Amino acid sequence: MKLLPWEYPLRNIMRRPGRAILTAGCSALAAALIVGTVAFVRGLETSALRSAPKKTAILLSQSSQRDLVRSAIPASVGDLVAADVRGIALEGGVPCVSSEIHMGTKIKFSSTEGQGFLRGVTKRAFLVHEAVTLIEGKPSAPGEIIVGRLAADRLGLERGAIKVGSRLSFEDREFTVSGIFAAPGTTLESEIWVPLYELMGLTSRDDISAVFVRLESDEDMDYVDLFAKRRLDLELISIPASVYYAEMAAYFAPIKRIAWMMALMVGLAALFGGANIMNAAVQDRMRELATLRAVGYSGLALVIALLIESTLYAGLGAIVGLLIAKYSIAGGSISLAMQAFELEVGALAIVFGFLGTWLLALMGTIPSCWRASRCQISLALKER
Amino acid sequence: MNLKSIVIVTILACLSSCGDSSNPTENNGTSSSQPAKAELVMKSAPQDSTAVKAMKDSVQDGDEVMVHGRIREFVEGFAGFTLVDEKMRHCDERNDDNCKTPWDYCCEDSTEMVNHSVTVEVHEDGRISKSTLSGLGGMDRLKNVVVEGKVKKSTDGNVIVIATGIFVRP
Known part of the structure; x- marks a missing residue:
């Protein structure tokens, strides 16, 4: 041809x-x-x-319908888990157990006001959420917060509008940004991390939303489930973080x-x-x-x-x-x-x-x- | 020569068969745990058992108890389950409910469920056994059982029954 x-x-x-x-x-x-x-x-x-930390189980309340924001469990659960559960990963002898509050609230920055996502954390959160890296500034002290790289985008502002030293208000209190963190490819980057006990005080909560437990291996998840089923008085359920975030993606x-x-x-x-x-x-x-x-x-x-x-x-x-x-x-x-x-x-x-x-x-x-x-x-x- | 060989082979065969019969209980951890679990299942219904709520309200740490109730769910990867007072109604007992997971008792008040539930565990060497009870002697979710065992009560009131015998009601 x-x-x-x-x-x-x-x-x-x-x-x-x-x-x-x-x-x-x-x-x-x-x-x-x-x-x-x-x-x-x-x-x-x-x-x-990608927001799911690896080899991690989440303990949240039975009545939460598997929703971290709706969940409320006793604040003591984190310490009880660290003391009772076998197979918890240790970093420098510190158990990788993070007690957290997850909530949405109105955030005020300069003249802008928008809905933002707050995560009440202790310093142990960095042991569990390994994707998070502080790229600017320092971890938060009382009266301070750290914000994700996309937190400004979430509030409808230009990327980078919130800087170290900026002041954000929520729940009738003003906080200074002490650091900016990155967690590439995850939704964590749009969050604002607040010291846990300050957030509990601000919101008049004596409970927390959930406990994230990083384990030595995936097989150790059973020990967290065992803890939840033994401590019926705490009304807990245990979900692997990968399952929780897969359900969120399916939503x-x-x-x-x-x-x-x-x-x-x-x-x-x-x-x-x-x-x-x-x-x-x-x-x-x-x-x-x-x-x-x-x-x-x-x-x-x-x-x-x-x-x-x-x-x-x-x-x-x-x-x-x-x-x-x-x-x-x-x-x-x-x-x-x-x-x-x-x-x-x-x-x-x-x-x-x-x-x-x-x-x-x-x-x-x-x-x-x-x-x-x-x-x-x-x-x-x-x-x- | 032939007779000598037959005698040696016969002696060796006898010795090896003796060794085989002792292996499951002495050397193989998994096999040795099977008879122990099977022994848990009681063949006849024990008398004078109490309901979960009544037992929880009255027991002290270390008490021997005989408690009856319904299996809610098994502990993943371990020999244990949650036992619920028969007074609590699971979703299948409600005519207007089409729940696909009736054993979760989602229609009941969660605080009432806590008060009417207890964890049952089977221990080996002082620790919870790493095997499942599901299917043993017909045990399944929502099956009525009677558990004989010893109470482990924590200072904050949480009760666990370490089972020494379980009867599965037909």
Whole structure:
């Protein structure tokens, strides 16, 4: 089979720059949309899953319906667990047991007020939540707090608006930011960490939300469950942290489905638009294609030339689309419920963007390929 | 020569078969724990057992007790379960309830559940045994059982029964 020279499709693109720009623009928007959707869905899912500290069990109240914010357990549980449960990991002889309060409240910063997420912690929280690293400042002393890198985003402010030394108010009390922490790829980054006993005083609570227990191995989780079932008077349940955060990720499944559905609908719109453009392009070149058939090129050779042409449009569009995604989506953040997470344009999003755009382009070329391969040479040559 | 070989082989076979019969109880920890657990299951119903709540209200640390109730749930990875007073109604006993996990007693008040529940454990060498009781002698969630054992009561009032015998009601 004799194929058309490779520069033929390239020259066709150059012949009609206006149409080429519109087609590539259509592909670019489709690519940016696919990349954005993948970044959103992946961010939603992985930020929750990555927030689970490894080899860690969570003790919370039976009546909380497996929700840390609703949970209330005696403040003494942390010490009881440290004394009774076997297999707890030790760091420098200190048991990795973190008593915590989880709550949402209104946060005031300068003239801005927004809903934020507070975690009441002791210094032992750093032994359990190993993803957290203090990147600026120092741990909090009384009257001080540390904030996640995305806490400002959560409050609707610009990234970095909250700095070391900034003053935040909540629960009728003003706190000074003593440090900024990072916990890449997790929802922890949108949190504000407050000294546990100060938060208990502020909220008039004599209980805590939960106890996080880091163990030496996953097999030791059974000892935490045993503790919960032995101490019936404390009304506790034990859940592996990985299970708790997987349940949280599953909670967002309907949002992920809607995101994919919207991407699919816009993708279909791009597909039909692209098919229309390619069909019009073939219609305009019917005499030219018939001439090529007359001089000996087969219908398949024309189809291959058209597919190369649409692949070039898709490739050009995908590169532009990825640049749009890189500068408008990557590094941005999404606030959802009481958390916020960062959008990452990773390898998966890029591969999905390229493949998705290419597939849309190929599918959009099918009607024009059909038409080109079935054209009647004599009739097409007579067309004006 | 042949007769001598037969005699030696016979003696060796006898010795090895004697060794085999002693292995499960002496050398293999898992096998040795099985008979001990099976012995827990009582063949006839003990008399004069008390309900969980009545037992909890009256016992002292170290008391020998005979308590009856219903199994709520087993302790994951250990020989233990939560025993609930038969006075408490699980979700299947409520006509208007279609709960898929009736053994969690989610329809009952949680404080009442604490007052009407006790943990039952089977110990080996002074520690809770690392095996499950589920299925032993027909034990299952919501099965009625009678437990004979010794009470371990903490200073804050939490009661655990260290079982020495369990009767599973048909």
